[in-house]
Amino acid sequence: MKLATLKDRTRDGQLVVVSRDLTRCVSARPIAATLQAALDDWAHVGPRLADLAHDLELGALPSQRFHEHDALSPLPRAYQWADGSAYVNHVALVRRARGAEMPESFWTDPLVYQGGSDTFIGPRDPVRLGSEDWGIDLEAEVAVVTDDVPQGATREQAAAAIRLVMLVNDVSLRNLIPAELAKGFGFFQSKPSSAFSPAAVTPDELGPAWDGGKVRLPLLVSLNGKPFGRADAGVDMTFDFPALIAHAAKTRALGAGSIIGSGTVSNRDADGGPGKPITEGGVGYSCLAELRTVETIRDGQPKTPFLRYGDTVRIEMKDAKGHSIFGAIEQTVSPLVDPAEGEA
Amino acid sequence: MKLATLKDRTRDGQLVVVSRDLTRCVSARPIAATLQAALDDWAHVGPRLADLAHDLELGALPSQRFHEHDALSPLPRAYQWADGSAYVNHVALVRRARGAEMPESFWTDPLVYQGGSDTFIGPRDPVRLGSEDWGIDLEAEVAVVTDDVPQGATREQAAAAIRLVMLVNDVSLRNLIPAELAKGFGFFQSKPSSAFSPAAVTPDELGPAWDGGKVRLPLLVSLNGKPFGRADAGVDMTFDFPALIAHAAKTRALGAGSIIGSGTVSNRDADGGPGKPITEGGVGYSCLAELRTVETIRDGQPKTPFLRYGDTVRIEMKDAKGHSIFGAIEQTVSPLVDPAEGEA
Numbered sequence: 001m002k003l004a005t006l007k008d009r010t011r012d013g014q015l016v017v018v019s020r021d022l023t024r025c026v027s028a029r030p031i032a033a034t035l036q037a038a039l040d041d042w043a044h045v046g047p048r049l050a051d052l053a054h055d056l057e058l059g060a061l062p063s064q065r066f067h068e069h070d071a072l073s074p075l076p077r078a079y080q081w082a083d084g085s086a087y088v089n090h091v092a093l094v095r096r097a098r099g100a101e102m103p104e105s106f107w108t109d110p111l112v113y114q115g116g117s118d119t120f121i122g123p124r125d126p127v128r129l130g131s132e133d134w135g136i137d138l139e140a141e142v143a144v145v146t147d148d149v150p151q152g153a154t155r156e157q158a159a160a161a162i163r164l165v166m167l168v169n170d171v172s173l174r175n176l177i178p179a180e181l182a183k184g185f186g187f188f189q190s191k192p193s194s195a196f197s198p199a200a201v202t203p204d205e206l207g208p209a210w211d212g213g214k215v216r217l218p219l220l221v222s223l224n225g226k227p228f229g230r231a232d233a234g235v236d237m238t239f240d241f242p243a244l245i246a247h248a249a250k251t252r253a254l255g256a257g258s259i260i261g262s263g264t265v266s267n268r269d270a271d272g273g274p275g276k277p278i279t280e281g282g283v284g285y286s287c288l289a290e291l292r293t294v295e296t297i298r299d300g301q302p303k304t305p306f307l308r309y310g311d312t313v314r315i316e317m318k319d320a321k322g323h324s325i326f327g328a329i330e331q332t333v334s335p336l337v338d339p340a341e342g343e344a
Numbered sequence: 345m346k347l348a349t350l351k352d353r354t355r356d357g358q359l360v361v362v363s364r365d366l367t368r369c370v371s372a373r374p375i376a377a378t379l380q381a382a383l384d385d386w387a388h389v390g391p392r393l394a395d396l397a398h399d400l401e402l403g404a405l406p407s408q409r410f411h412e413h414d415a416l417s418p419l420p421r422a423y424q425w426a427d428g429s430a431y432v433n434h435v436a437l438v439r440r441a442r443g444a445e446m447p448e449s450f451w452t453d454p455l456v457y458q459g460g461s462d463t464f465i466g467p468r469d470p471v472r473l474g475s476e477d478w479g480i481d482l483e484a485e486v487a488v489v490t491d492d493v494p495q496g497a498t499r500e501q502a503a504a505a506i507r508l509v510m511l512v513n514d515v516s517l518r519n520l521i522p523a524e525l526a527k528g529f530g531f532f533q534s535k536p537s538s539a540f541s542p543a544a545v546t547p548d549e550l551g552p553a554w555d556g557g558k559v560r561l562p563l564l565v566s567l568n569g570k571p572f573g574r575a576d577a578g579v580d581m582t583f584d585f586p587a588l589i590a591h592a593a594k595t596r597a598l599g600a601g602s603i604i605g606s607g608t609v610s611n612r613d614a615d616g617g618p619g620k621p622i623t624e625g626g627v628g629y630s631c632l633a634e635l636r637t638v639e640t641i642r643d644g645q646p647k648t649p650f651l652r653y654g655d656t657v658r659i660e661m662k663d664a665k666g667h668s669i670f671g672a673i674e675q676t677v678s679p680l681v682d683p684a685e686g687e688a
Binding site for chain 1: 423424447453455458459495592596
């Protein structure tokens with residue numbers, strides 16, 4: 001089952017069930033008006049939405065055309081957004097470029113930061129930011145949405161609580177990170193609003209690409225229309241989603257609709273070293289910081305700039321037959337405008 | 345106007361308007377079913393709730409008894425919980441006890457961490473935690489709830505967006521903090537679910553104690569029935585709420601219903617040094633860590649233990665006439681039980 005949230009001038013949008021090929025959709029309003037409402041009562045609502053999806057696939061009910069640019073993030077706002085850094089290769093690389101040691105424990109103890117979740121951006125809406133000097137970067141990731149997770153959940157409980165899978169652009173402001181982390185309280189201004197893929201899908205939609213803990217498919221990233229990354233989300237993921245969820249739930253319950261991110265997807269090169277650019281036959285990168293890190297290791301300094309106004313990022317994932325699974329996040333970095341003027 | 349959220353077996357509870365003396369309440373359902381719904385459309389809903397509050401105060405409509413233990417946190421779950429550390433005296437003290445330097449910039453650049461907001465605890469419900477070894481501490485604070493705040497908001501816009509004021513117990517797990525902060529991504533497991541006062545009140549309810557940016561009244565904290573703190577929330581607050589909100593909104597919009605916390609309220613002693621315990625004529629403390637810090641500075645090591653199962657914390661604020669403004673947070677630290685068994 002694939003779900004999306006259409007813009008309807010409300011804060012939470014309107015829940016729709018989307019066809020497998022992402023061309024048609026049908027309102028879920030008689031069952032649940034919003035995705036959060038569905039997640040709040042998934043045991044009852046989930047099966048009814050699945051029936052609707054079945055009928056939609058059969059063409060057994062009236063449907064409308066689904067346009068990805070009409071979608072908000074599946075949860076336009078959420079109560080919990082916890083983002084991991086599960087591809088430890090990425091962390092090791094970034095530290096190496098800085099000349100900093102990475103503690104051995106990073107390979108055994110998951111790194112998760114608490115994100116802000118009140119104002120997510122739509123998958124085709126501009127990323128509006130007040131300054132290009134902040135070092136604007138994308139971070140292409142996979143995320144899951146959970147049901148309620150009790151405090152102290154086991155890995156098995158965590159795995160059983162995964163309801164939906166989606167893609168993320170975790171926008172990051174690299175030039176604000178060092179000063180913010182030096183203060184010791186983690187990210188805040190350096191992690192502005194994130195965006196999620198048009199569709200959130202149940203794990204069964206991934207078929208054999210879902211192994212119960214991660215998605216074994218390349219995450220396709222392009223910048224201004226050129227391929228930039230195709231790292232496999234199933235490779236080098238040191239902590240899978242059940243591990244990240246259990247970590248997040250160690251001292252607190254997680255509410256239904258919690259979003260747990262993988263962190264920037266990153267693969268080692270075949271020779272064990274840092275990944276190579278796609279133009280050199282590698283799988284490329286899921287954020288500019290990693291490419292800049294590789295450039296720093298190679299040449300002593302980064303060459304590729306961060307994003308500027310007008311730059312466009314696209315993030316997508318395709319199944320074995322080449323069909324888009326979640327639809328595409330495609331966003332242009334734009335200056336901040338008066339919110340009234342900027343409204344679509 | 346005073347607002348509260350009654351337990352009704354739903355996730356968001358039922359919004360009620362509460363009388364000024366906290367003895368009576370009336371359902372706000374015909375106007376807004378939940379506090380989040382009210383905040384989502386405050387321009388229209390706020391005045392109608394104020395009319396209801398006026399009629400309740402006059403005894404002009406049927407009302408029911410208000411019991412603080414029937415209340416959830418005013419927002420039982422929220423989309424944004426950003427907690428400052430505005431009483432820089434507190435930060436300076438804690439660092440001093442660790443022998444660490446505090447950067448000068450801490451006096452001019454606000455410290456804010458991103459909290460988790462999906463599962464707040466009720467103000468009279470137990471604080472259930474899986475281990476006493478985590479170093480369980482309270483943090484008594486003041487918080488405000490905002491309307492929508494645009495990215496890049498000025499101090500004036502931030503001040504104008506403050507809708508409600510309430511108290512917080514920002515439960516903290518001190519023994520988990522050092523390892524978590526050393527990882528560089530800020531708090532996560534060390535900041536489990538927080539609790540808020542039974543009532544959230546509009547700033548006008550505070551009369552002259554609200555100066556547009558902070559609450560000029562002592563925050564009363566007791567431990568197991570004994571007075572522990574009465575630091576004045578209007579004293580030594582280096583960054584007031586408009587400053588904290590503008591900081592939080594620098595690179596992102598804040599959604600309606602965002603909660604912004606002050607951080608642990610802390611006053612210097614009259615001689616400029618660390619505050620003294622109440623038993624020694626001082627104003628005491630709003631968390632155990634600060635007392636332990638003072639003990640460490642004085643005696644080389646802390647004497648007072650962190651909270652144990654069975655310990656009870658009470659946090660309250662009274663007006664000039666001695667009436668409770670927000671009702672009391674009163675919570676007993678308790679072992680984790682199966683969520684099904686633990687349900688009230």
